[in-house]
Amino acid sequence: MYLVDGNNVMAQRVGWHKDKRKARRRLMDELARFAHTRRASVAVVFDGAPDEFFADGASYKGVRLFYAERGSNADERIKQLVERERERRTLIVVTSDRALSDYVRRCGAQVIRSGEFRKRMEEAEAANSNPNSPEPSVEGELNEWMRYFGVGTEDDEEP
Template sequence: MALHLLIDGYNLLHQIPELVLLMQEDPEEARKALLKQLQEYQRIRRHKITVVFDAWGRNEPQSKVNIKGIQVIFTAHGETADDYIKRRAAKEKERAVVITSDRAIRSYVETYGAISVTSRDFLSRMEAAFYEEMKGEKLAFEPRPRKRLPKKARQRLAKIAKL
């Protein structure tokens, strides 16, 4: 089953120090820089990626644009990225992997069977993917547990390992 990464765009962007600084000067360039990193990641891992940004006061309807294989959503006026991600994850259930550090969103989407990963953890996995491609070697993230985990926990770990 192919994974669909639903990314809280500003939440992830604010985890990257150089993009935080760029965001203060030129938000459009900061978003482009984030999307460029995600495009490189997508080229390596081949996951479907949707990045959702809040409307931030735009008085426009929701807009969707596909930028080199990544779907970018700007929510409609009055809708938050959180609302969109929750709705989409509830619809996609087990296929969805939600990338956000917002505990409320993570808890909500997991009740529908989606997997959630913090933005920091995802960045670590994205950097590992870049390293693996460059060096040609696989990095191990989690030590293997000594006891057999429950089936749901094993399935969750298997999906996260694909990141």
């Protein structure tokens, strides 16, 4: 699983700060394509308040979204998520923050710098740039929402 420091990765693009909302959405789309291409689980943590359309913990095209808690920052939220992760050996945290990187490594997880991750996303995009390839599947996201609303529970399924 990839746990991405969203603001660090957005900062790899010139001018991202001019429209942070648009930059967030663009990164979420890029992460969704990366997750689909690499068949990987991806979660992203952003600084600041949640987007009005995406609550903390929501899923967007299969990418889980988290935000810094009020009065805190994304680095602290990432630390919390790392601490909760049971399979830390398979967790890859994407950040350029040195102190956070050191902490994550001490916890037993791996670290990739934001610039290196952006290159990996671009390579995955180039390798999958077939115009006939389908959009990332939303089946997982649909199932998640169905479970959330109690639709299609085990009681409703046929043997």
